Amino acid sequence: MLDAKNVRIGFIGFGNMAQAMAQGLLAVGAVRADQICACAKNWEKLCANTRPQGLRPCRDAAETAASADLVVVAVKPYLVEQVLAPIKELLKEKIVVSVAAGMPFEKYEQILAPGTHHLSTVPNTPISVGEGIIACESRHSLTQEEWALFEEVFGKAALVQLVDTAQLSVAGTLAGCGPAFAAMFIEALADGAVQQGLPRALAYRLASQMMVGTGRLQLASGAHPGAMKDAVCSPGGTTIVGVAELERHGFRSALIDALDAIENR
Numbered sequence: 001m002l003d004a005k006n007v008r009i010g011f012i013g014f015g016n017m018a019q020a021m022a023q024g025l026l027a028v029g030a031v032r033a034d035q036i037c038a039c040a041k042n043w044e045k046l047c048a049n050t051r052p053q054g055l056r057p058c059r060d061a062a063e064t065a066a067s068a069d070l071v072v073v074a075v076k077p078y079l080v081e082q083v084l085a086p087i088k089e090l091l092k093e094k095i096v097v098s099v100a101a102g103m104p105f106e107k108y109e110q111i112l113a114p115g116t117h118h119l120s121t122v123p124n125t126p127i128s129v130g131e132g133i134i135a136c137e138s139r140h141s142l143t144q145e146e147w148a149l150f151e152e153v154f155g156k157a158a159l160v161q162l163v164d165t166a167q168l169s170v171a172g173t174l175a176g177c178g179p180a181f182a183a184m185f186i187e188a189l190a191d192g193a194v195q196q197g198l199p200r201a202l203a204y205r206l207a208s209q210m211m212v213g214t215g216r217l218q219l220a221s222g223a224h225p226g227a228m229k230d231a232v233c234s235p236g237g238t239t240i241v242g243v244a245e246l247e248r249h250g251f252r253s254a255l256i257d258a259l260d261a262i263e264n265r
């Protein structure tokens, strides 16, 4: 029987997202390095990204699928169909997990052989430190045991969140693109502090820990973010001066518009 101790995970595509997932699984001890293999376009790069951690590089998608029980499809969305076409029959026996944005269950039904067990997800890069999110489409064709195995293994490195098909895209955008926006926030906040004389490295350290702490506080308390903001704004104090300035610059509407632009692109 397949379990966390013996499941073999194969990444088809080993770029930023797949490497973050593999790194996260190893960091939290969800699986051992010898349970992971991967393929990518550039062999030398793949070897450099796998062998030092004890992961096994594979020559192509077929070798990866043949060597795995759970196959993670981690190529760019426009490549999914052509990369999977030659290995459709092999994948009928596997658990296929897609991490490609904009590739829900229905698209895979057209690409994969009938009866293939597959799940569409959108993860994010903080999985590499065991603090990820994997938005998962609730419509999937994994058996209960396969889903439980996926949740057990990947749930150690990420919040595994089921969402309706209609919400997969926006949940994936929030979770998957969000780290880029959060990183821009950290960078900009640090720029402001550097301008005021704080050393750059210290500014990043403080900004990042502030983000971690604020997120943890919200998750632990379930507090309304507006109430959290109010709790920091003393009457006539410093924070409200910054809040008013951010509002003048359209801080919140810039984020709302960013999600709108992504979803309507």
Ligand SMILES: NC(=O)C1=CN([C@@H]2O[C@H](COP(=O)(O)OP(=O)(O)OC[C@H]3O[C@@H](n4cnc5c(N)ncnc54)[C@H](O)[C@@H]3O)[C@@H](O)[C@H]2O)C=CC1
Residues within 6 Å of the ligand: 012, 013, 014, 015, 016, 017, 018, 039, 040, 041, 042, 061, 074, 075, 076, 077, 079, 083, 099, 100, 101, 122, 123, 124, 125, 176, 177
């Ligand atoms: N980067 C991120 O934060 C997130 C990425 N994703 C999804 O993950 C997928 C991969 O994205 P990234 O890792 O960012 O891209 P990337 O460009 O870093 O990685 C793509 C990988 O696919 C490999 N590849 C290309 N052609 C191939 C082929 N014929 N056979 C095998 N491998 C091949 C490349 O060598 C590379 O390793 C995309 O579908 C994207 O939508 C989803 C959520 C977040």
Ligand SMILES: O=C(O)[C@@H]1CCC=N1
Residues within 6 Å of the ligand: 101, 172, 173, 176, 177
């Ligand atoms: O930018 C992208 O296309 C991918 C999907 C979600 C995050 N990164």
